Amino acid sequence: MNQLNLHEGKAEYLRDFPYIIELVKLKIQNIQLNSFTVKTNEGIRIGLITEGKFDWVIAGQGYTLFPGDTFLIYPWQEIGSPKGVLDIGALCWVSLSPELFDPSGLLQFGAWSSIPESEQRVIGKILAMNKNPVLSRFGAGPQILQRIEHEILQQEIGYRTRINHLLDELLISLVRHLSKAENFRRDFPQIFSKLEQSLRENLAHPWTVEEMAGLVGLGTTAFTEKVKAFTGFSPLHYLINLRIAEAIKLLRQTKMSLTDIAFDTGFYSSQHFSSTFKKLTGYTPRAYRKTQ
Amino acid sequence: MDCILTIDINTSSVRIHAFDLTGEVLGMRKGSYPTFHPQADYSEQDPEQVFITTLYVLKNFINEVIQPQKYKVKALCFCAAMHSVLAVDKNGRPLGNAIIWADNRGIKEANILKKSAFRSPIYEATGTPIHPMSPLIKISWMRHQDPERFAQAFKFVSLKEYIVLQLTGEYLVDHSIASSTGLFDIHQLQWNAQALEFAGISPERLSAPVSIFFDEVPLKKEYSKSLGLSGSTKVILGSSDGCSATLGSGNIAADRATVTIASSGAVRVASKEILVDEKQRFFNYLLAEDYYISGGPTNNVGVVFDWYTQFFGSFNPGQEFDQVREELLREATQVPAGAKGLLFLPYLLGERAPIWNANARGVYFGLNITHEQKHLLRATIEGILFEMYSIGKLLTDHRSFSSISLTGSYSSIPLFAQILTDIFGLPFHVNTKVDSVALGTALIGLTGMKYFAGLEEASASTHFTETYTPNAQNHELYLRYFEVFESLSGKLEAEFEMIAGLQ
Structure with a gap:
């Protein structure tokens, strides 16, 4: 029987990987009482069901997991079985502790990851926006987890680097799967309207094209082309459009200072705000407010 | 060369075309804006975003196409989707979003009117079926369901009127858009007293109705300057999308x-x-x-085929919606x-x-x-x-x-045709070459400027690119x-x- 249960601090194998909380592979043949009570998850847990059927509660909602399903649990979510036990079957998972991860999507994995910081931000956003902890058809998962296990147990030359790469690979594949699954069977106007909502909700955020494209599961080239064809604007020009429209509202309907309006609507300075506003409307923001 | 720009403010986007003075298309730009559904029956648009998008597209189009080609813009002529309504305060500031044609929040108010003695006289005078789509019903909804906004409202305007207000400073509504409000007497060409009574408003709370050829109010100086248009560029109010499409075809x-x-x-x-x-x-x-x-x-044309495509089309991973639709x-x-x-x-x-x-x-x-x-x-x-x-x-x-x-956009699909x-x-x-709404709008502008003797002559100048026989x-x-x-x-x-x- 092939079992593995490595925990940080306990397992020698994980000594070099403080950011891996645990790496677990279980085959359950006897039900043990209180083996899986509902409690807050530690880190980001990514796992797979390989045999059996599991009834769990994740973030307060009931799910039935079948072989082939992937589960993805965040540090602020609770997970467990309502009966408190792991049912008969087989499953595996890895839990990672990022340096920073919160429900708003702020995410830093730590120095081990070679994913650039700007992309970690995008990954954080996509993960945080995902509302579905149980994913089907995440084909890349089983193989990557198996290779991580193999590398950890064999400790061949270069295994630390390779494990870090495999973890990056796992996260990237997962996030691509999430953003694609989200938009499967949707036409671009529907996809864009969801993105638009995120932009509106976080207008002050310094959005990049990479981030926007990542959120809808497209490469930047294809994304830019599609946005241009659908909206008539490049992604960044569309964003300016949104920002100025919001700024006009704030100028007309509030007494907020121009600096506050500039920052609230995502301009990096009040000068940048003024010049963009004037270029488009012919008025400076101050003059525009006076005409009202 | 002289040209006329048509500005079509439709449900999903603003489309701006340039036409020469004989009605040939010179170029086109568009910019889209979203529709919000804060509740199931609601469909709203942000008037500021519609305005900024219009201005942005207009400015880009003029900078990138009109000026490099040295076209001289004689007039801007407008067109818009029917039935939108927006409350504004006395400074012209929007009180919330515009409620567009697809919004059904007024089902109850529509049913009240349908059962009342007002039904037939109002329908016969205004030409608009009694339905939640009509601004008459929407204003009545606001009166009963959102009395605060209703009381604050200085005027009720359509999105087109709002854009015209921003650009010229005047509250004006063309007879065509007015005729789709359910409040306008299409025989007498004035606001209808019974409909106003049902909506609970006086005629002062609506814009002044004028001809679709009306062109007596210029662009505000700031806008003509920032757009690079001469002071003599006319603003022609134009008509609505359905009417323009009929003319343009x-x-x-x-x-x-x-x-x-x-x-x-x-x-x-x-x-x-x-x-x-x-x-x-x-x-x-x-x-x-x-x-x-x-x-x-x-209600049920492209949206139904899109629904079928979405749920019954066979999507392979990585396959895009448009490809699946083509295959279907x-x-x-x-x-x-x-x-x-x-x-x-x-x-x-x-x-x-x-x-x-x-x-x-x-x-x-x-x-x-x-x-x-x-x-x-x-x-x-x-x-x-x-x-x-x-x-x-x-x-x-x-x-x-x-x-x-x-x-319409599905007219280019041979199977449908x-x-x-x-x-x-x-x-x-x-006519697969030119959008009939834009062409109809241009023909209105050109007729207004006397390049055509009348709408019949303008309409007769159009042609088709394809004919299907049964x-x-x-x-x-x-x-x-x-x-x-x-x-x-x-x-x-x-x-x-x-x-x-x-x-």
Whole structure:
């Protein structure tokens, strides 16, 4: 029987990987009482069901997991079985502790990851926006987890680097799967309207094209082309459009200072705000407010 | 070279075209904006975003196309979707979002009016069917359901009026947009007292109605300067989308009807007289003084085919929506007319004309064990188009026409055009080169500037790029199917209400 249960601090194998909380592979043949009570998850847990059927509660909602399903649990979510036990079957998972991860999507994995910081931000956003902890058809998962296990147990030359790469690979594949699954069977106007909502909700955020494209599961080239064809604007020009429209509202309907309006609507300075506003409307923001 | 710019503020985007003074297209730019659905029945747009998008597209277009080509802009002529309404305060500031045509929040108010003695006089005077789409009903909704906003509102304006207000500083509404509000007397060309009473407002709370050719108010200096337009550029108010499309497809004097198939659709005819239907199933909108556009709108055209594509198309990973739709169209072309005896009532969004029943729902009828998915596909498309015919057929009770022009974004799909042609049994003309709404708007501007003697002459200047001719055998077959379709669509009223109650 092939079992593995490595925990940080306990397992020698994980000594070099403080950011891996645990790496677990279980085959359950006897039900043990209180083996899986509902409690807050530690880190980001990514796992797979390989045999059996599991009834769990994740973030307060009931799910039935079948072989082939992937589960993805965040540090602020609770997970467990309502009966408190792991049912008969087989499953595996890895839990990672990022340096920073919160429900708003702020995410830093730590120095081990070679994913650039700007992309970690995008990954954080996509993960945080995902509302579905149980994913089907995440084909890349089983193989990557198996290779991580193999590398950890064999400790061949270069295994630390390779494990870090495999973890990056796992996260990237997962996030691509999430953003694609989200938009499967949707036409671009529907996809864009969801993105638009995120932009509106976080207008002050310094959005990049990479981030926007990542959120809808497209490469930047294809994304830019599609946005241009659908909206008539490049992604960044569309964003300016949104920002100025919001700024006009704030100028007309509030007494907020121009600096506050500039920052609230995502301009990096009040000068940048003024010049963009004037270029488009012919008025400076101050003059525009006076005409009202 | 001199040119005219048309600005079409439609449901999903603003489209700006440049035309020369004979009506040839010189170029086009668009910019889209979203529709919000804060509740299931609600459809709203942000007036500031619509304005900024319009300004942005206009500015880019002028900078990138008009100025490099050294075109001189003689006029801007406007067009917009009907039925939007927005409350503004005395400084012209929007009080919330604009409520657009697709919004159904006023179902209750519409039913109150339908049951009142006002119903017939208001419909006959205003030409707008009593329906939640009309600003009359929306303002009445605001009066009862959002009294604070209602009381604060200095005026109620459409999105087009709001854009014109921003650009010129004046509250103006053209007769055509006014005629789609349910508040405007299309015979007397003034606000209708009974409708105003039902809405609970005085005429001062609406813009001043003027001709579609009205051009007496210039752009504000700041805008003409920032856009690089001369002070002599005229602002011509123009008309509404449906009326412009009818003009732009050449149907003002000809004995032709216009069928529009886009996300939603309509069948229209133009005439110097209104169309009187005792069951009140048709609209009568004003294109201009003495030109009426009459017909019926349907909710369920492209949106239903998109629904089918989304849920029944076979999506392989990485495959895009448009590709799947193309494949479905190819597959449907291979299925013989009639889908092997399968019929579809396309009422996924309830229906306006001809049954005017918000509770109506979709039905596949006649399924047997030999039907395959491709028959459902073909039946879906045919059902959508039978519904167009059911409006067209009713119109033939009142008007005769010997051919039809097809407009709208789905008009470029040959399968849709051919099935329509076969169902109607009449030749269909399509202009795939130019958007008929933009062309109609340009023709209004050019007529206003006296480049055409009148709208008939302007309309006669249009031409088509393709003509479809009916297949007699299919026509005969489709008429037999339509008999079942028509009978079925009229039979299910009680069941529609029951099932809608369960949803």
